[in-house]
Amino acid sequence: MKKLLAFTGQLILLLIICKLGYYLADILHLPIPGNVIGMIVLFILLQTKVLKVEWIELASGFLVKHLAFFFIPITISLMTMGWLFIEFGLGLALSLGVSLIFGFIVSAWTVQKLSHRGEVKQHDSAHHNL
Amino acid sequence: MTALITTYSILLTIIAYIIGRKIYAKYPSPFTTPVFFSTITIILILLASGLNFEDYTPGKNIITYFLGPATVALAVPLYKNRKIIVKHALPAISGMILGLMVTLIIAFTIALAFSLPPFILQGLAVKSITVPIAVEITELYGGDSNISAAFVILTGVLGTMIAPKMMDKLNITLPFARGIAYGTIAHGLGTAQAAQESEFTGAVAGAAMAIAGILISCFFPFISHFL
Known part of the structure; x- marks a missing residue:
């Protein structure tokens, strides 16, 4: 239960950083996708020790490990591209x-x-x- | 009814993926890679249930929503492996840039030889990078993101099917080199494959995929001059 709560909290944190990335890309008119900016932001937060890896490890580890899963629905779209x-x-x-x-x-x-x-x-x- | 179909679509995808992983762990082969296996299974079950892609789309949107935070999460393998990547920055970056250049030049040359239309060239330009970034770049430059996604996925699926045995045959055994190639050329699907080889290979691939995404994002304005 505690683990589930931690997981959800970490996932929300990742979502917020992602949104922040889109916001930054928008206001700074960057030619780079928002999710990439989000990734760079998270890297900087980790590097400057503002965030500890342990605080997001559970959710990020899960997402990266099962990255392939999130692609499956896009692969299904191939059925419309005959x-x-x-x-x-x-x-x-x-x-x-x-x-x-x-x-x-x-x-x-x-x-x-x-x-x-x-x-x-x-x-x-x-x-x-x- | 829509809610029911959406729930059905999501559950179907999760179950197919779990079964796909189990089968691949037991019988590793190009045709049992989890994404390939799940895709075929899901398409067949959807058709058998009398559902089409339209019906599947709401479920698809919910699942792919998490590709955003999943991309952000790539900062973690990048951070954890920053020391070894910085230490071997020169081989790593050379391998990434040369690999991306070679794959793009060959893809474009063959596409032009077959006089494929511009919207296909645009899709090919982003075929090696991870879907969420590829989709965003194509939309940023007014291309068809469905086409890009299709090419990215085909590249990833083909990569996980062909690359492991090919690299074995060519005696490319260094986990660091394999990881870089998986992440650079076959993005998330390659990274998933790399993670099956070893955690370290997977982490390097995750970092390479992240860097390849950044490289293509930055150089796309330049690449698009040739389209």
Whole structure:
């Protein structure tokens, strides 16, 4: 029960920061989405110790862990987009597929080549209990 | 009646997701990734129940409302991993920028070769970043956010289906490198996949997804010149 209350409180806090992000993006005429501003605001609040990670860990951990769930309804919307694939299917499939494969390879390969392997591995095990 | 259908839609989505996760944990395969499995199941059940996408929309809106705070919550993995990311900032940022550039250039080149229309190019420009940010950017620049969302999701689903085995084959084993690639190219779905590999990989992917979203938000005015 206490956990549920804490979870709800933390979720409301995240919602408020999100709204604040939209508000800031609006009044400052920023070309960046409000939710991204919200993320930057939360990062600054954590970095400046105004907020402690423990105060939002429960709700944020849950949301990040189950991020995929919140995408499912958007994936369902693909059922209305048959026309798009009937009309542009081959080009779209190739464009999405090939660009994905090479994007992955280049991104991962660059990081792996440029990192000092041993160093990151050590760091890795130290961070496992996050 | 609407309230009933909405409740039904939400419950259906939650149950399909829970079952999807269980099945993936037991039989990991490209076709059992939770989002892919849940989507197919839900579409089939909706059709069998005589419901269409319109009926599902109110439930969809309630669930996707939480993508806002979920995006904000990404600040937490970013914060927790700030030290290792700052320490390896150069490889990380190089991997992200090169990966995004390569994926966008290839996507545009193929799209132009097939003379796909401008509204598709606009969707392709944001395909690698997380849905809430992609949708916002497209709306900010007057594009069709449904198209963007569809491309983002397809990229994410394809990414989780293809990438794990592909990176294994190419001997990309460093969790930090895999995490960066998952988050940069396949956003939230990639991050979910990365989290299945290890908590650390997931955290790095979460941070990479956040940074990729910020990068594309900032560079979109520049990218849109080419559209």
